[in-house]
Amino acid sequence: MTTTRQLHLGLMFWATGTHTAGWRYPGSKADGAYDIEFIQAVTRIAEAAKFDFLFLGDRLATDPALAATNPAQMSRLEPFTAAAAIAAATESIGIVVTANPTYSDPYTIxxxxxxxxxxxxxxxxWNLVTGADAAAAANFSRAEHWDAEHRYDWADEFVDVVRDLWDSWEDGALVRDQESGRYIDPSAVHAIDHDGEHFRVAGPLNVARPPQGQVVLLHAGTSERSRELAGREADVVFAGQSDITSAREYYADIKARAAANGRGAEEVLILPGLSVIVAETTAEAVAVYDRLNALLPLDPEDEVVESVRFGGLGQALKRNLASVSRIIGVDVTGNPLDAAVPSSIADEVNEDGARILARITTLTRRTLDATGDARITYRDLIDGIARQGAVVVGDPIEVADHLQFWFETGAADGFNIFPDFVPGSVDAFTRLVVPELQRRGLFRTEYEGRTFREHLGLSVPENRFASEGAAT
Structure with a gap:
């Protein structure tokens, strides 16, 4: 099936992989987070496949405990530094850099x-995050981490100031006429004289207006204030729903908020995060999924209540049958991990347990009623409660079907692809899935332009100071 509307694809770059054990998978580069040539090479793989962008996350605090749950977020390069090196090694792919206004200044950003x-x-x-990790406050001379309302009040004004600063130079303000000696048109450079609740900024910026006019703004979040900001300001919204029902609700809500702010539906693009494990065959993909999970250590069964730190993404459950029992409502402790789970458990589990069993079947194709290796095991239950976010496991056709279904039924304008291990997952997706999407007419075969805005189908916004001058 072909369509005039096409998917947008981003690559979430975590050098150790978005799976906790991704750095241990064969062929992965355990020290990739500090190897700029490796980072550049992975970006070029995505660029060759015509991805819209590479996504560089950031956190402003760390904890050695993250090594067991989220090593990719524990320690990595400052994103603007990495982005500059990526820009020098690529030509077309967009580069998303995370920056937190809660702990920064509008002029600096x-x-x-x-x-x-x-x-x-x-x-x-610019991926705007307001910061959910309270530990950051202690690194920035703050007595406490602001509550969400304070952070978003700050962020709303912060964005206004940044946008004014980007526009403080009109296009063509730098004349640079060597014959006449006229370097600048001073009438096209503007003080912004912002005097608000949180900021007083004179301007102008000491950098000319960006080539895109306004740098592409990306935002993520599900709170009311986050949705308000996304509908009003964001060009791209990074969504986190793991099921299609909630994804459709979120998609419709953000589009409605954009319309309420006088924006067209095509002016804000919604891209859910998606972990993709793909191989030539379904069985091979499931084997990769199983091997990744087998690299995760198990916790003693008597460790029940305490969970382990998972960075800004919440808390990771202990990997044992005690955690499983607490969640599904059935005591399964003491069973051999590789033993088959009896089919009778389907009648005993609570709603969460039923969802977990269904999810295990979706990801592994194993069931309670099958025989032999096709049966769900107790180890599967542990993996089932631990896996976070949206995941698809399968061959190229199955993965493409999944993307197309979400894309064509009001759940997504594209996806931010999470590679479980690097570079293997990136290689597999670009080699197997991208050609199938292109065959269906769902994804570009060449870049439409050179800038990120052109990739997204967005025009360069009019300079607000130039338009004010034209109106007087």
Whole structure:
């Protein structure tokens, strides 16, 4: 099936992989987080496949405990530094850089993002996060982490100031006429004279207007304030729903909020995160899924209540049958992990247990009623409660079907692909899934332009100071 509307694809770059054990998978590069040539090489794989962007996350605090649950977020390069090196090694792919306004200043962020947009010739994007990790406060001389309302009040004004600073130079303000000696048109450079509740910023910015006019703004979150900001300001929304029903609700809500702010539905693109495990055959893909999970250590069964730190993504459950029992409502402790779970358990589990059993079957194709290796085991139950977010496991046709279904039924405009291990997952997706999407007419075969805005089908916004001058 072909369609004029096409998917947008981003690559979430966690050097150790988005699976906790991804750094241990054969062929992965355990020290990739600090190897810029490796980071550049992975980005070029995504660029060759015509991905819209590479996504660089960030956190402003760390904890050695993350080594057991989320090593990719425990320690990595500062994203603007990495992004500059990526820009120098690529030509077309967008580069998303995370920056937290809660612990920054509008002038600094405007300067960094505008500079990156110039260095990359129009490929920069700012992922605005307000920060859910309270540990960051202690690293920035704060007595406490602000509550959500304070953070979003700050962020709303922060964005307004950054946008004014980006526009403080009109296009063409830098004349640079060597014959006449006229370097600048001073009438096209503007002080912003912002005097608000949180910020007083004179301007202008000391970097010319970004090539994209306004750097692409990305945002994620599900709270009311987050949705408000996304509908009003974001060009791309990074969504986190793991089931299609909630994804459709979120999609419709953000599009409605965009319309309420005078924006077209096509002006805000919603891209859920998706972990993809793909191989030539379904059986091979399931084997990869199983091997990844087998690399995760198990916890003693008597460790029940305490969960382990999982960074800004919440808390990870202990990997044992005690955790399983607590969640599904049935005591399964003491069973051999590789033994088959009896089919009678389906009548005993609670609603969470029923969902977990269904999820295990979706990911592994194993069931309670099958025979031999096709039966669900107790080890599967542990893996089933531990897996976070949206995951698809299968051959290229099955994965493409999944993406197409979400795309065509009001759940997504594309996806932010989570590679469980790097570079293997990136290689597999670009080699197997992208050609199938292109065959269906769902994904580009060439970039439509050079800038990130062009990839997204977004026009360059009019300069607000130029438009004010034209109106007087």
């Amino acid at each position: 405007a300067r960094l993002t505008a500079s990156l947009d110039h260095l990359s010739r129009g490929r920069a994007s």
